[in-house]
Amino acid sequence: MSEEELTVLRAQLDDLLDKSWIRPSSSPYRASIVFVRTKNKDLQLCIDYRKLNAQTVKNAEARPRIDDLLERLGGAEYLSKLDLKSGYHQISIRPSDRYKSAFKTQYGHFEWVVMPFGLTNVPATFQAAMTNEFCVMLDRFVLVYLDDILIYNRTLEDHLEHLRRVLETLRRAKYKANRDKCEFVRQELEYLGHFVTPEGISPLSDKIQAIQESPESWNVTDVRSFLGLAGYYQRFIKGYLKIAAHLTKLQCEDRSFDFREDAHESFLALKAALLSAEVLRIYDPLLPTHITTDASGYGIGVVLEQHDGVDSHPIKYFSKKVFVMHSIDDARKKELLAFVHVLKRWRHFLLGRSQL
Structure with missing residues (x-):
């Protein structure tokens, strides 16, 4: 362990002990510690609970979308x-379960009194x-x-x-x-990665800036990282699936990675689409609602709009890859299949409405 790591370890242990968040332990459990470099280049003490997590019965995920x-x-x-x-x-850990959270360090064996990260x-x-x-x-x-x-x-x-x-x-x-x-x-x-006003919601400017500054992808990990950032805001991008198609293909592990011209164009098009993303209105159940579907190739593209008495405004964009699309010759059947997916996806918007 480096001198810097020892200094950080001692300081963070002292802080946790002073706050009574951890206490000395004689538990048979002994998770390892690791250090992670934060964005501001500081070292952060973390605990590797992978072995404990593998034996833990998982709670049902209650986090909202x-x-x-x-x-x-x-x-x-x-x-x-x-x-x-x-x-x-x-939130405190039940006393009888605290021993399970124990971790070993150069300065002793400790367990958590309160819920830790990890x-x-x-x-x-x-x-x-x-x-x-x-x-x-x-x-x-x-x-x-x-x-x-x-x-x-x-x-x-x-x-x-x-x-x-x-x-x-x-x-x-x-x-x-x-x-x-x-x-x-x-x-x-700002709320959960979005900028919220009475007029609607939009992506955070610093997040868009980070996407704009993303370098071209040289491996699968780079592509996944970029699509993870861009995909978070796909509700703002009309035809996201189509624009991102060539990049999405590069995520396949069973094919060689080749960042060709079509992938480069997809990369630039996604950046441009996010840079020009408009403010989306928030759905109002009292306003007339209109849905437009576009079914082609292997997927569907949909836009939900509402009319405020003066003009129509986009509420949300949605696109989805549908593998059976390529086997359907009738354009009307494709559109009907697209609408079925819309009814499933936006059921909460459409259920009970007398007209669209």
Whole structure:
């Protein structure tokens, strides 16, 4: 272990012990420690729980879809965002189970008193705890994604009242918020990788900048990394599947990697599409809704739009690879198959509507 690693280890152990988040242990469990270099070049102590996680019965994943959360914000004029301080560490591990979290270091054997990062069930457990705490408020004026809590309302009066209720709930449950990361009574803010305003949602400019600065891909890992970034914002890109097709093929492990001209064009086209991505309106159940499908080749492309009385505005784009498309000769059958996929994907938008 290097001198730098020893210094960081000692400092982080001292900090964790001072906060009573860990304690000395005589457990037979002994996870190893590793160091990870953060974006700002600092060393971060991490614990390798892969062996323990492999033996752990997994909790059902309770984390909500980000798209579903964003779609709840239609009509919201006032927003407040709360970030829980050291989120996972605010929940204690049951005393009889703490020995399982033990890890070995050069300076002793320790176990966690509170939930650490790295254990497979920690995110689901934390999400379940937050869901239970705010159950009566969820989807009415509160959204919860792990340690991010969003309060949203149409009127300032309601917003202030609901904000007080949320803060009081946190106080009673003894959860602490990170004041520096909280934002109160805003009309626009960043939320889960998106910029939210009363007019709609758009990708974060720094994320788009990171995509624009991505170098050309030289191996499968590079392609997957780029498509992971771009794919997060595919709801903003019309015909994403078609644009990304040549890059997607490069992810196949059973074929040689060849970043040819068609892949280069796909790479540049995705960058251009994200750079010009428009603000998407948030779905309003009271407005007339229109769906346009395009079925060709091996996939479908769909756009959901709504008319506000003046003009039509895109709500969401969706594309999907459908392998049976190539075997269908009738164009009408292709369009019908596309619509079936739309009904499955956007059932929550369309169910109960008298007209589209």
